[in-house]
Amino acid sequence: MLYSDLTEAIGHTPMIELRRLNPNPAVRIFAKLEGFNPTGSLKDRIVKYMIERAEASGELTPDKILLEPTSGNTGISLGMFAKIKGYPLRVVMPDNVSSERRELLHAFGVEVFLSPGSEGTNGAIRMAQKMLKEDDRHFMLDQYGNPNNVLAHYETTAGEILEDLKGTVDSIDLFIAGLGTGGTLMGAGRRLKEAFPNMKITAVQPYPKGGLQGLRSLMDGYVPPIFDMSRIDVNEVVKDEDAFRMVKKLAEVEGILGGISSGAVVHRALKAAERMENGVIVTILPDGGWKYLSEQIWTDDVSTVSERFTGPMW
Structure with a gap:
């Protein structure tokens, strides 16, 4: 096909x-x-919905830097989308995720920031929220609070x-x-x-x-x-x-x-x-x-x- x-x-x-x-x-x-x-997880579904709807609403513009806390799968999916659509991407993830996930992110040219593994994704979320406040170029899709995450699974x-x-x-x-x-x-x-x-x-x-x-x-x-x-x-x-x-x-x-x-x-x-x-x-x-x-x-x-x-x- x-x-x-x-x-x-x-x-x-x-x-x-x-x-x-x-x-x-x-x-x-x-x-x-x-x-x-395509990137090996259901996160491809939600990233597609979140990005396309953010673009359609005018919230996500070409000058933005995508930023997202993730344990890996959402970041990997975002890595694919960012390359296809031309956005720079920064991902915050716990430092104890599998090496394959880090390597996949690096393969897509993603800038990876590591949070303490002992804090889990809660720590990654806190770090990403701090980064979001410090640089207004950042745009966070916020998979944890984005209703399009739910809609993707409802519809597809x-x-x-x-x-x-x-x-x-x-x-x-x-x-x-x-x-x-x-x-x-x-x-x-x-x-x-x-x-x-x-x-x-x-x-x-x-x-x-x-x-x-x-x-x-x-x-x-x-x-x-x-x-x-x-x-x-x-x-x-x-x-x-x-x-x-x-x-x-x-x-x-x-x-x-x-x-x-x-x-x-x-x-x-x-x-x-x-x-x-x-x-x-x-x-x-x-x-x-x-x-x-x-x-x-x-x-x-x-x-x-x-x-x-x-x-x-x-």
């Missing part, structure tokens, strides 16, 4: 039924593989899920997604619940100070402005070890190389399936595992990996 640039290749990611890992034959589990987006992610499953299932009983910015849960969750009012929405988060890159614990003290807890039916917490174990199983059993947060949401999906008599579960695998190869998740034992991932990664 011919595209004018990579921004046109965003979305329409595969939806896979997890048959081999599924513990309950009366329940069907479907996973949308967002690692198939959920829209694709409904189209993917049309004629395959009559309803969705449970939607499970990780809690990062809250955009996926708020956007895709709302659209799917409009289609299936009896569907439950489950938010997956790590334990406080956990080491699951891409997920955040609300107990760490920061609630994204776009996130509304009242829209969540079930709140599940996942141990680091369980997420890492499931990342390995996804590759070994289903042939899917998913990222760390993918392991967390699939772990909860399988636990939910064990408790259900029957039904349909849909979950989102936010990114691909190739961004985490240096962490040796697939080669080392789970306890060794967990020891390396100490402190908040997001």
Whole structure:
């Protein structure tokens, strides 16, 4: 298929039924593989929406410098967009994210500022907000507070899920997604619940100070402005070890190389399936595992990996 640039290749990611890992034959589990987006994560969707709407409103002009706090995926997506559209980009990220993420940002020519890893993404947010105040050339898309983050998932992610499953299932009983910015849960969750009012929405988060890159614990003290807890039916917490174990199983059993947060949401999906008599579960695998190869998740034992991932990664 011919595209004018990579921004046109965003979305329409595969939806896979997890048959081999599924513990309950009366329940069907479907996973949308967002690692198939151009830069390997669902963040391509929200960056496209946020940039295009900021340009259309006149807020984002050619003289601006894009600035964003991120654990990596949003920054990598912004790196692609910045090159295509001609914006300089500065990214603030914790100093303990995977080396692949830093290298990808450098490949796009992004100027990277490192915040203390012990402070997680909360520290990156604080540093970016300080930089924003100090230089009026900066323009922050603010993925944590931007309603277009939610809209991207409402219109594209959920829209694709409904189209993917049309004629395959009559309803969705449970939607499970990780809690990062809250955009996926708020956007895709709302659209799917409009289609299936009896569907439950489950938010997956790590334990406080956990080491699951891409997920955040609300107990760490920061609630994204776009996130509304009242829209969540079930709140599940996942141990680091369980997420890492499931990342390995996804590759070994289903042939899917998913990222760390993918392991967390699939772990909860399988636990939910064990408790259900029957039904349909849909979950989102936010990114691909190739961004985490240096962490040796697939080669080392789970306890060794967990020891390396100490402190908040997001």
